[in-house]
Amino acid sequence: MIFIVQLVLVIAVIFVSLALMRGGSNTRHLAIRRLLLMVFAFAAAISIFLPDLLTRVAQFLGIGRGTDLVLYALIFCFFVFMSTTYQRFRHSEFALTLLARRMALDEAPRPWLEDDRPRLQAPVKQQPTAASGSER
């Protein structure tokens, strides 16, 4: 029985982690993360007043002590935090790349124009990357 509960727990953790990791920064995932954080904070507050309650929940889930349950929750939160931070970092890195590229290209000489000077007035070529990068 305990084994089955453990298995279900592990699968749930993996599934939810993956779902939250893959989703990135859309609003639904943000809402889920906030709800989870609220549940976590609520449980933490409750456990201060009713330490036994947490242990009883833990035993019901087949984990053992209440502190272990808190530890698992903490690890889970840490992974979610890590993956979302990593994704945010990647997005800002990509934005920086586009910005730097645009600057580099704007400053570069264009020998195929006979007179290089009027290029500032010349229409800037549409760059598909600039638009596609901002939405994620």
Add this chain to the structure above:
Amino acid sequence: MSKTWVVIPMYNEATVVGKVIEGLLGTFPNVVCVDDGSRDGSVVVARNAGAVVVEHPVNLGQGASLQTGIEYALQDPQTDSIVTFDADGQHRVEDAVAMVERLRTESLDVVLGSRFLDSRTKLTAMKRLVLKVAALQMKLSTGLDLTDAHNGLRVLGRDVASRIQLRQNRMAHASELVHQLAAFKVRYVEHPVHIIYTDYSKAKGQSLLNSVNIVADLFFK
């Protein structure tokens, strides 16, 4: 309408890049070096050697440099093919010429250099194994049966070049490029090239440990 731009991603290559550019300019008059924030005077060397230099204001990585170079070359309306060439002197100009020729005569989209189609290139057993495993992994995930997955010498036709969007700034861009080529269902061919492993390129080149980073980058897109 048969202009070829050679794109050279460059990062701290002042001692060698001048020679590489001079070697290219005899055959390819249009050479663009994308400087990725070098701090050793590579920009001046490349400019004096006669290349156009596009300067990233900060270091972004080789994949980003390639993408910048490709976008620069595409701004020239006469460009019909783009050669990617390493700055450290490991590629041969003759190979690039033959590959551009093949792209045009056989009306291909892409010609990829491979060091494994003949026995000229000498590699250590370990490096050979790593590259072979990379090629196998790529075959399994993209369906493209390439013998050499991480060769910096390539020729891209204009159509394909304008569709490529490299987002992997660091070394995983080589794999990313192949993934995109597979998705576009391009007409491609591998061309035997000779890689010249000088002491310089060996010292500069990727260490085998870096393959760990490449795999990690691909997993955590």
